[in-house]
Amino acid sequence: MGLNITQQCYLQKMGIDIYVPRQDHAADVVAAIGQVHTPVDTGIDRPEWESLRKQVAACTKCELHKGRIQTVFGVGNVNADWMIIGEAPGRDEDQQGEPFVGRAGKLLNAMLHAIGLQREQVFIANILKCRPPGNRDPRPEEVVCCEGYLKQQIAMIKPKIILAVGRIAAQNLLKVDTPIGQMRGNRYEYPEGNIPVVVTYHPAYLLRSPGEKRKSWQDLQMAMKIYNSLI
Ligand code: SF4
Secondary structure, eight states: OOOOHHHHHHHHHHTOOOOOOSSOOHHHHHHHHHHHOOOOOOOTTOHHHHHHHHHHHTOOSSGGGGTOSSOOOOEEOTTOSEEEEESOOOHHHHHHTSSSOHHHHHHHHHHHHHTTOOGGGSEEEESOSSOOGGGOOOOHHHHHHHHHHHHHHHHHHOOSEEEEESHHHHHHHHTOOOOHHHHTTOEEEETTTTEEEEEEOOHHHHHHOGGGHHHHHHHHHHHHHHHHHHO
């Protein structure tokens, strides 16, 4: 895969060393990053979308509603080709009402940029919309209560591809208990809509285990290859 200067820059931000011929790229990098943030139509004004958002905001279907500051519905473009699905809100997400913020969010943004995507172009959501206390794993009954919302989001967005980040997201989305290390490198299908699913590590895990970032880059390349074969 040939890398443009923006991708090289964000791969370096991910902490992945890449070979670049020796020359001064500084001006190119600054120019390329400057081009990244272009306005996109996010489609968030659609009435059915707003209605679902209100349902989630008022939801008390499981115990998690008691400890939340707010629900974390998801963020991004309702017309997106790519959906990024994670586990559940953490402390920062609960406070800010947005998935993947803080250091893990920055790394996710860098991962997306590395394959030429802006955060605003994709839609990012979680399996659960409320924060589990102490960031514990979601319980099966909580997933059962909450998964209808994600299903509706997927049905409305109709993404061309889903990137499942982390074990919890991958196992719950695909209804398997396979370890994430064995899931990586395979193409799965989300049954409703036959949407291809690619599994990769959660950015929070990559921050703790930077040696695995190279594998996540392989996953992203695989996802991009599948996506390119569909369009
Ligand atoms: S986690 Fe999901 S099901 Fe549980 S209260 Fe929050 S929105 Fe409702």
